[in-house]
Amino acid sequence: MSFKTILAVTEFAGDAMERLKHAAALAGREDAHLAVLLVGEAPNLPFYGYGGAGYTRVWVEEGETRAESLKAARDEIEAMLAAEGISFDVRAHQAIVAREDNLVARHAIYADLTIILRSGEGSLNTVERQAIDGAVFDSGRPVLYMPRPSDHADIGRHVLVAWNSRAEAAEAVSDAMPFLTGAERVTLVMVDPVRGPDDHGDDPGADMALVLARHGIKVEVRVAPSNGRLISEVIADEAAALGVDLIVMGAYGHSRVRETILGGTTREMLEGTQVPLFLAH
Secondary structure (H helix, E strand, O other): OOOOOEEEEEEOOOHHHHHHHHHHHHHHHHOOOEEEEEEEOOOOOOOOOHHHHHHHHHHHHHHHHHHHHHHHHHHHHHHHHOOOOOOOEEEEEEEEEOOOOHHHHHHOOOOOOOEOOOOOOOOOOHHHHHHHHHHHOOOOOOOOOOOOOOOOOOOOEEEEEEOOOHHHHHHHHHHHHHHHHHHHEEEEEOOOOOOOOOOOOOOOHHHHHHHOOOEEEEEEEEOOOOOOOHHHHHHHHHHHHHHHOOOEEEOOOOOOHHHHHHHHHHHHHHHHOOOEEEEEO
């Protein structure tokens, strides 16, 4: 089992070439076709009644200028990837602001894995939020989120699975099998597990560890008490203590609206992690 079509989504920015090298390395390792989606923002539509025809002309010219810049960037990326000796194609598109999710989802549907390559730190920008939402919610495909700064071309040697016995986590484990079966070490981490058949099982973690063992995966089970901390903080601390290079977790346990308003563990992990995240919903 492996990923044979990988979509790498990156915002049109000055360091796009450097970020794409990580995706190219992973595609080469998986012997996969790499499809690059370079996302630029279309200029805002003119407000008719203000500025008249002159404003419309400026809007059209700005759109053409951005399109030319995207094409030039696409040509540079194609030249870089050609030197890597991998199968690839590069797609450059302008998207309406705050509608990038539709663009990303249309392309992610046709990939085994979508990689979101981040262009900054701290709070997610609009393009990043929309790209993640589109890939996770609207494509039905898993997402590998690569934070910045990062140099994680050879990810997946030691994988942390954030396990909570919920459907999203089960989907993430299933989708991440190409990484898990190839890992040298897999650690199943549960935060404040609750014993019982309706929660984490009579022996928390044992059921999923057995499932993974049947795939030939050696698993260590760890219980991590929160002691009042956020779950995202506990997972991040465990990842740092273990020295993992990939975290597998279910995405967005609540509705999208609730996550957007309140934040949530997934959003906190996306904004704070230094370790790549493998997400599924």
